[in-house]
Structure formats: structure tokens, C-alpha cells
Amino acid sequence: xxxxxxxxxxxxxxxxxxxxxxxxxxxxxxxxAKIGPLQLSVKDKQTVNxxxxxxxxxxxxxxxxMVVGGKRN
Numbered sequence: 001x002x003x004x005x006x007x008x009x010x011x012x013x014x015x016x017x018x019x020x021x022x023x024x025x026x027x028x029x030x031x032x033a034k035i036g037p038l039q040l041s042v043k044d045k046q047t048v049n050x051x052x053x054x055x056x057x058x059x060x061x062x063x064x065x066m067v068v069g070g071k072r073n
């Protein structure tokens with residue numbers, strides 16, 4: 001299996017996951033203040049929306065890479 005096929009599989013999987021979930025969230029921790037032994041920190045939960053066009057584009061490009069990777073031998 002060559003690099004083009006592996007990249008195509010990864011793009012197709014990412015596109016399918018993007019269509020299935022639509023968004024993902026993560027927690028970002030920032031250190032606001034440090035006064036002597038006392039430290040204040042803030043945890044902020046952020047959500048990133050994955051556009052449908054980006055997911056479909058990843059699937060299409062992954063499919064093209066699978067076809068091109070299969071013909072190169």
C-alpha cells in the first residue's frame with residue numbers, strides 16, 4: 001500500500017466522521033494569575049463546527065487519491 005492510498009483512506013475516514021458528528025469540542029485551560037503560591041486558572045470549553053462542504057470535499061479528494069494510487073504501479 002503506497003502513501004497516496006493511505007492518505008486517501010485517512011481523508012475518506014475524516015470526511016465520514018465530519019459528516020456524522022458535525023462538530024467537536026475541546027477544553028482550553030489558561031492561567032490567568034499567579035500570586036505567590038496562589039494560582040488562578042480558567043477552563044474554557046470550545047466547540048468547532050465542521051462544514052458539510054469540507055467533509056464532502058475530503059471524501060471526494062480521498063476517493064480521487066484512491067483511484068490515482070491504485071493506477072500507479
